[in-house]
Amino acid sequence: MAAPNLCSKCLRQALRYSLPSHVSRRTFAASATKSPSTERRLHQASRQRAAALEPQRSTVNEPLPNTSRGQQDKKDASQRQSPRVLLRPNNLFHSYTRSPSPEIRQRAAFIRQNAYCPHPDHQPTRQPTSPFDPEGRKTVEAGGAQQPPRHVSHECPDCGIPVSCCEEHFVDDYGSHLEICDMLRQINEDDHDLVSGRFFPEFEYPGVQIDEAQVNLTNWDTLLYSREFHAVNEDRPMRQVTRLLTYPITVGSVLHELSPYGLKDRILPEGLRSLSALRYTLHPPRSGAGIDVKGIRPNPPPMRLFVLGARAESSLPREVWLQLAHLFPRATFHVILIGPEAMANRDNEFPLPERTPANPFGAIVEDRLGGQMKISTYVEYFHTLHAAQHFYPYDPYFDCFVLFHPGLGHPASSHEWTETLPQLLETKVPVLCTGYTEFDMERDIAWVKEQAKGEADLLMQAGENRFRSLRWDLNDADPGDVSCGNWGVWAFRGKRYEADEYRGKREDGDGSGGWEK
Amino acid sequence: MPVGRIPSASYYDARNRPGASLYRARQPYLIKNAVTGVVIVAFVAGVYSFTIRAIGQDDFSDVPIPDAPIQGAAAPHTTAGVRSAGPA
Numbered sequence: 001m002a003a004p005n006l007c008s009k010c011l012r013q014a015l016r017y018s019l020p021s022h023v024s025r026r027t028f029a030a031s032a033t034k035s036p037s038t039e040r041r042l043h044q045a046s047r048q049r050a051a052a053l054e055p056q057r058s059t060v061n062e063p064l065p066n067t068s069r070g071q072q073d074k075k076d077a078s079q080r081q082s083p084r085v086l087l088r089p090n091n092l093f094h095s096y097t098r099s100p101s102p103e104i105r106q107r108a109a110f111i112r113q114n115a116y117c118p119h120p121d122h123q124p125t126r127q128p129t130s131p132f133d134p135e136g137r138k139t140v141e142a143g144g145a146q147q148p149p150r151h152v153s154h155e156c157p158d159c160g161i162p163v164s165c166c167e168e169h170f171v172d173d174y175g176s177h178l179e180i181c182d183m184l185r186q187i188n189e190d191d192h193d194l195v196s197g198r199f200f201p202e203f204e205y206p207g208v209q210i211d212e213a214q215v216n217l218t219n220w221d222t223l224l225y226s227r228e229f230h231a232v233n234e235d236r237p238m239r240q241v242t243r244l245l246t247y248p249i250t251v252g253s254v255l256h257e258l259s260p261y262g263l264k265d266r267i268l269p270e271g272l273r274s275l276s277a278l279r280y281t282l283h284p285p286r287s288g289a290g291i292d293v294k295g296i297r298p299n300p301p302p303m304r305l306f307v308l309g310a311r312a313e314s315s316l317p318r319e320v321w322l323q324l325a326h327l328f329p330r331a332t333f334h335v336i337l338i339g340p341e342a343m344a345n346r347d348n349e350f351p352l353p354e355r356t357p358a359n360p361f362g363a364i365v366e367d368r369l370g371g372q373m374k375i376s377t378y379v380e381y382f383h384t385l386h387a388a389q390h391f392y393p394y395d396p397y398f399d400c401f402v403l404f405h406p407g408l409g410h411p412a413s414s415h416e417w418t419e420t421l422p423q424l425l426e427t428k429v430p431v432l433c434t435g436y437t438e439f440d441m442e443r444d445i446a447w448v449k450e451q452a453k454g455e456a457d458l459l460m461q462a463g464e465n466r467f468r469s470l471r472w473d474l475n476d477a478d479p480g481d482v483s484c485g486n487w488g489v490w491a492f493r494g495k496r497y498e499a500d501e502y503r504g505k506r507e508d509g510d511g512s513g514g515w516e517k
Numbered sequence: 518m519p520v521g522r523i524p525s526a527s528y529y530d531a532r533n534r535p536g537a538s539l540y541r542a543r544q545p546y547l548i549k550n551a552v553t554g555v556v557i558v559a560f561v562a563g564v565y566s567f568t569i570r571a572i573g574q575d576d577f578s579d580v581p582i583p584d585a586p587i588q589g590a591a592a593p594h595t596t597a598g599v600r601s602a603g604p605a
Contacts, residue, residue: 218545225542231528233537 087196089236092189095160101195107476108162114477115152117165119173120144127411130439134176134480152479159184163479183482187474193236201230202241205319211329217253217260219466227326239471246469246486247313248324251305251402253467254432254489256327257283260466271459274430274493277397278303282331302332302374304391304399308382308420309406310337312485315345318369325372333373338385342377352379361385383419394427401431404486408433409443418451425455425494432491434465436483441490448492449515455495458515462490 087100094100096108116125118134123145128136138145150165159181164170170177206228216222220242224232232238253259257279261267267275281303289297305324307313314337325333343349352362359365361384364377378385385391391399401424407413408421424431435441441462448456469485528539535543 221538221541222545225528225538231536231538 086198087192089193092192092196093160093185094188094192095155095157096162096188097155099192101192103195104191107191111162111476111479112151112153115162115479116149117152117169118176118478118480119164119169121147121169122149122165123147125149129410129412130437130443132439156181156184160188161474161479177480180480180482183472184474184479187472187482190236190239190471191474194240200237200240202232202237203244204230205323206230206326208326208329215256215258215327217256217258217466220470223249223253223467227323235470239469242467243469243471243473243485244316244320245323246465246467247316247404248321249327249467250434250465250486250489251400251432252324252327253465254460254491255279255282255400261460266461266463268458268460270457270493270496271430271491274396274459274491278400278430281397282328284330286330299332301398302334303328304334304336306382306391306399306401307335307337308339308401308403309417310339310342310377310404311344313337313404314339314342314377318366318375321375322369322373325370331372335373335375336391337375337377338380338382340379340381342379346377360388361390381416381420383423386420386423394429396429399427399429401427401429403431403433405434405436405440406444407440409445409447410440414447421448421451422455425452428494428496430459430491430493432460432489434486435462435488435490436485437487438462441488445490445492445515452492452494456492457495459491459493460489462488465489 094104096104096111099105099108116122118137120134120137120139120142121144122138124135124138126135152162152165154164154167154170155162156164156170156177161184163177163184164173209228213228214226216226220238224241229241232241254261255275255278259275263269263272281300284300287297289295321335324335325331343352349364353359353364355362361378361380365374366376367374369375406417408417433441433444435444445458445462465486465488468487472482472484475481475483528536528542530536
């Protein structure tokens, strides 16, 4: 019943006065993850860094791209059998355990069952992952680690999230909690905002623009303006929209020819070589192609983006991935999501296709995304696919590896990357990595440098990503661990040994590949 | 007109004033644009003032004005052979 030639505003108005009962709407009663509808639900999952636990299911409600289903109208809701509560903007802070939303109460129950109290008096339950990790305070030398570990249950009254096992420990450790209390409160309000039932105009993504439209990649505001997004005047919708868009836009901002990173900024000369090769494909000269027979031109193969270790990004709504294709009007993309957890939050798409000779790894291929992008999902380790030469040959003009918070140096996940890293270096294709924090990135860089043994070149120095997620995410397994998606970005590549003109001994001894700052 | 508020999607509000997102999008270029504007206006003002000065009257204050010629009672214009340089 959705008329394709009506604009979204008229459609909203038309549907306001007619109540189709078969259009399922997202109510508080419906769980975000279990959907009775046969249509594919595209979820967006928040990245969780649980070291030993399974990834937390997403509890984010999000209106689907289809406008007839994306309505959250109060008037309609009041006329249905189950009355819905619309959370007003001044009513967004609720304690997690006493939240009006069942999903958030479920999350609170998960946190209470899985997260441990960070007070130093408890014994440690895991290795500290960074020098700032509160788990590092739980040592006998420091006078702690006497009591057995206990799950959190006491909620901070200011941020509404369970952070301590009891009130005594909360008061005792209040100083360290105060550092993140504001951020946790903001996370709380943002989470309730997603389930508040309001209109989400920021999630209506724009389509293609004309070829001549230039995109301004200086910061989020200029990007959203030049890409003709709907105006996002408030901070909260800005945080919600950047949380999803950070994945494609981070990649696009580095690869685009108008990228804010340059030789004067953070790109090294080797990086410029790799990026220029890719930009040759991404910004091809006009060929006079048209839609009729006279306009037939030979087309290059698509640009392949291998997203390794894909978790949350594989369940991003496809409209969000298409924003990457819209940044490059004359290029085509093949986004390949590879990783053992690549089907996180995509339960409706199970079972995977059969393994046939035409599809030897049972990949899900989505090619009806508009003609400019194709998305494939492989639930495998990359080293398996590389050993099988499934993507061979790799071409530095067409291929790029993207690793979103891979945890290369993280003690819990670095062993999974030891086999993949030499293969990545051998392909001589640029590898773009992001990280949660500066410490995380430095650890990853140190790990790559040590594992590569001189075989890797740094392409882009680590630093803050201009297109990072502005919203902070909570790790349900550890409420003290807040992270923002794609905080920083850097890139490396296998060292290319090319014959070069002898220009005498360089005085700065710069043969090491630029790893030192 | 639909009842209820349709959330605004435009960068200008209902009274056609720029919204907050538009100000933020312009913010990296404010200073540079203002300086460029000042430079352009200064150039125009400079050209204008120079031109007006250049086509203005000459300053003859350093030229000595000769005394009025000694005349008889007769009308000056009937005297032959006396050429005057014109009014000073």
